[in-house]
Amino acid sequence: MFDIMPRILIASLNHTQPFAEKLLDKLTQYYQSIGLLSDDKQVATQSIAVADMLLVVMDSQWINHIADDAVQFDALTDALRRSDLPIITVLVGDATTPPVTQFPPEHRALAYMSKVAIAEDEAFDADALTLARQMAGYLKETSPDGYKAQTGRAISAKKRSGVPVNVLIIIVALLFGVLIVAIPRIRNNSVTATPTNTPRFNETVSARMAQRDFQLGVSAGLSNRADVRGQELLNGVELALLDRPNVYIQDLAYPIDLLVQDNACTALGGIDVANTFIASPDVLAVIGAGCEEACKSAVGLYDRAGITTISPACTSPILTQDNHPSFYRVIPSQAYHAVASAQFALQQGWTNVLVISDEQLIGIQLANAFINAYQAGGGAITRISIETT
Structure with missing residues (x-):
């Protein structure tokens, strides 16, 4: 029996709607509160706010059409702002995730989310089962109560140290x-x-x-x-x-x-x-x-x-x-190069040194490191700073 708002959402564009409906039909065998993301802006926004998981159906043309669907675009943007919401990209057939630079700036994090490829042929059922198992793993970690409500199975106590x-x-x-x-x-x-x-x-x-x-x-x-x-x-x-x-x-x-x-x-x-x-x-x-x-x-x-x-x-x-x-x-600071140089100068018996440095932050810090080490060893310093443009 479904909740008023499904807790697992499937987001798809119009041209991938048939695939999304087929996937929904398969996943309802494993999860009780799952549905397609509404094309009504208000409903979609509210659904994203309470969802336990989001599946994003993506084919080879998704990147070219997502900006044309304002409801899906804004809903996905809202979903990516939720750090507690697991998002899985469902790649249709031979589709691959586009390079991150091709995503809209609001959606670039999607390039780094988990993904599952699902075939459109006879391998569809097996791939959908793989997705269902991956979903279960995430729900157990992020929403134990949601996992129990979805599957009817409670999660056994897990010993964790919390340290x-x-x-x-x-x-x-x-x-x-x-x-x-x-x-x-x-x-x-x-x-x-x-x-x-x-x-x-x-x-x-x-x-x-x-x-x-x-x-x-x-x-x-x-x-x-x-x-x-x-x-x-x-x-x-x-x-x-x-x-x-x-x-x-x-x-x-x-x-x-x-x-x-x-x-x-x-x-x-x-x-x-x-x-x-x-x-x-x-x-x-x-x-x-x-x-x-x-x-x-x-x-x-x-x-x-x-x-x-x-x-x-x-x-x-x-x-x-x-x-x-x-x-x-786990590597020494560049400042130690300057300190070593000061120690070397002192070992050579050079008691007066002219230090020339630019006014960039790194130049100033390296010069200061040399001067402090050299003066601590008894050396005398003349310093010239060069203005850089």
Whole structure:
């Protein structure tokens, strides 16, 4: 028997309505309160507000027509604002998720959501069953009461420790395995290297897998094929997970799921990726970024969200000198280069040094680090600042 407003919604455009109705008919075998998203704006808005899950039917033409359906467009925008609402993209037939840049700005997070491909031929029933099982996994985690109402089955008590600090400590231990593999190569800027691309991930699609307990975000520059550092970072994380795919707390195993995002090694990319991770209620911590622009632009967002980030490659002094509690790194700050230079000068017996620096923030901080270390060792400084334009 259906509620007045279905708690599981299927959103589709007019040309995919027949497929959506067929899918609805199949899923009603497993769920009690499921229906198509209304084409009435008020009803659609209210339905999204109380929904337990949203399925978005997407074929190869969806990206070209979503802006023509104002009700569906606005409803999907509202759904993506809900951090507690699981959204699954249902790909029709051979359809694939469009690149994130092709989505309307309001819908770009959809490019990173879970997805299930459902065939239109004889494999439809089997694919629909796969979808139903994935839906059950999400409902159990996000809405236990909704799962019971939908299926008529209560969820058995699950022993969980509820100690996220311990989880973070164990994940940090996992990162040491990542560093063993990734750090010697992440700092190699050779463009001749050709690491093997990871089949499970690509530049725009997340690797959110059903029935996983913890998500670990990975922010890496993956879209520039000439710069292999991002792919190497990702390869290192995957190798570490092959060796240790679970964390253990009080003898209970918790599998680690990866949510991989491409920051393109740009400031805007770092911000977009941070917003995606912050919008996910499952992300516990983030590995990355691997380039300065993405690290510096996003660090304030992670601070406000309380998400710990650990970078294997960002060396800017401002990341650890400007009170960013979310940021950690496993590589020395560039400031230590300046300190080492000061120590070297003192060892050579150079007692008077002229320091020339620009007025950019990084230049000022490096100059200050050198001056402080050099003067502490008894050296005398003359400083000239150069105005940059």
